Amino acid sequence: MAEMKKEYLVIAQQACDVDTGHWRNVRQYLEGIGMRYYGTLEAAKAGLEKYIGKWNKEFTYDSNGKRVETTSSGSIGIDLVSDKKLDDRMRVVAWKIRVREVTPWETVEVS
Secondary structure (H helix, E strand, C coil), X not given: CCCCEEEEEEEEEEHHHCCCCCCXXXXXXXXXXXXXXXXXXXXXXXXXXXXHHHHCCCCCCCXXXXXXXXXXXXXXXXXXXXXXXXXXXXXXXXXXXXXXXXXXXXXXXXX
């Protein structure tokens, strides 16, 4: 029998998702589409802490009630403009860390 390993799924719900019941995969957001699970509980908790830190921090707004955050996508710089209402909708309000045990993949056919 193959050795079992644990996988940890971290999902979070933001204020804007409460009405629809939608949950977001934390690792996919932080590391990209192909990344879904963490290998340890410690890594899962660290990822959750980073995610909550991004969305639940206190922001500073200008005299017009706006804030500008510069980010990049590849080699392109992007300015994101937000306000308190939008920031409050994006705050993390709930989260879950789920665990399961799985076996490694077994190759059943090769061409």
